[in-house]
Amino acid sequence: QVTLKESGPGILQPSQTLSLTCTFSGFSLSTYGMGVGWIRQPSGKGLEWLANIWWDDDKYYNPSLKNRLTISKDTSNNQAFLKITNVDTADTATYYCARILGAAPFDYWGQGVMVTVSS
Amino acid sequence: DIVMTQTPSSQAVSAGEKVTMSCKSSQSLLYSENKKNYLAWYQQKPGQSPKLLISWASTRESGVPDRFIGSGSGTDFTLTISSVQAEDLAVYYCEQYYDTPWTFGGGTKLELK
Numbered sequence: 001q002v003t004l005k006e007s008g009p010g011i012l013q014p015s016q017t018l019s020l021t022c023t024f025s026g027f028s029l030s031t032y033g034m035g036v037g038w039i040r041q042p043s044g045k046g047l048e049w050l051a052n053i054w055w056d057d058d059k060y061y062n063p064s065l066k067n068r069l070t071i072s073k074d075t076s077n078n079q080a081f082l083k084i085t086n087v088d089t090a091d092t093a094t095y096y097c098a099r100i101l102g103a104a105p106f107d108y109w110g111q112g113v114m115v116t117v118s119s
Numbered sequence: 120d121i122v123m124t125q126t127p128s129s130q131a132v133s134a135g136e137k138v139t140m141s142c143k144s145s146q147s148l149l150y151s152e153n154k155k156n157y158l159a160w161y162q163q164k165p166g167q168s169p170k171l172l173i174s175w176a177s178t179r180e181s182g183v184p185d186r187f188i189g190s191g192s193g194t195d196f197t198l199t200i201s202s203v204q205a206e207d208l209a210v211y212y213c214e215q216y217y218d219t220p221w222t223f224g225g226g227t228k229l230e231l232k
Contacts, residue, residue, distance in 0.1 A: 037221075047161075047169065047212055049221040062220040064120075096168055105159035105216045107180070109168040 002026035004036075004097050004110035011116045018084040018115060022097030026108075029055055029075045035100035036080040038071065040093040041112075048093075052100060053080055087117045121145050121215050125224035131232040132203050140227040142196040142213035148176075149193050150217065157217035160189055160198050163226075164209045172211075173198070203229070 004024040012018060020038070027034060037052040051071040052060045061069045070083040084091060094114050098106035122145040132138050148157045156176035161169035171180050173189035176196055186201040200207055208231060213224040 046225050047214075047223040049214075049223070052219075052221075060219045064220065103157070103216070105171060105174050105214060106161075106169075107171050107174075109170070112168050 002099060002108040004099065004108060006095055006097050006110045006113035008095060008113045008115050010114070011118060012087060013119055014088045014117055015086055016117075018082075018087050018091065018117075020082045020084075020095055020097075020113065020115075022080040022082075022110060024078050024080070024097070024099070024110075027099060027101075028078065029053075029073050029080065031055055033102040036073070037098050037100055037106055038080075038082045039096045039098060039106070040091075041096070042093045050084075050095075051082060054100075089117050091115070092117045120220055121148075121218060121222050123213055123215055123222050123224035125211075125213055125227050127227060128225065129228040129230060131230050132208075133232045134203060134205055136203050138200040138203050138229065140198050140211060142191075142198070142224050144194045144196075144215055147193045148196075148215050148217045156192050156196070157215055158189075158191070158196050159214045159216060160187075161212045161214065162207075162209045163212065169212065200229075205231075 008020045035054040038050040053071045068085045073080045094112040096112045098109040124143045126141045158176040160173040163169045177189040188199040190197050210226045210228045212226045
């Protein structure tokens with residue numbers, strides 16, 4: 001059974017760094033073709049893909065976030081991470097992590113974690 | 120970036136009705152080497168995370184009712200619900216995974232008439 005769960009700070013101030021953790025089970029990020037992605041959704045709005053990390057540590061980022069993103073993984077502990085530097089109110093959203101298998105889309109999603117950026 | 124455009128943005132439906140919604144991409148999602156369209160459909164109910172319904176434009180995920188039908192190729196795609204049920208009221212998103220950045224459409228919200 002594949003499950004993913006996101007965790008984060010809940011609230012942070014502008015200019016701080018947002019650190020998110022995705023803890024998953026039912027698959028391994030050391031398996032060939034496996035990946036984890038991060039997607040966010042402001043309240044009442046659409047979905048925005050942020051970044052993917054793959055079993056071989058290959059990484060892809062959304063260029064719209066202008067080098068503010070860093071994705072990483074801890075294969076031993078079944079976790080993936082996302083850092084977003086220099087946050088502002090526009091980064092307020094629910095952040096999801098999701099599994100990718102091969103060249104396919106996100107097949108399993110976490111429940112999401114709400115992050116609010118406010119002074 | 121590949122732009123995904125979904126229409127309509129919302130649609131009022133009655134139970135039992137046939138529903139179609141459109142998703143158009145700004146460039147072809149058909150990969151010539153494997154003849155696959157890199158297009159997915161997700162369903163998101165209020166307060167829930169998105170759920171993958173269809174991948175490769177027309178392949179239903181395991182457990183997805185057969186009233187959900189994905190079709191299309193290249194740049195024009197359609198999600199059809201053959202007979203809408205009350206539990207289908209949700210927002211539906213298309214997504215291209217042909218090229219990074221992966222992009223989503225703005226969504227089609229199904230509401231009760």
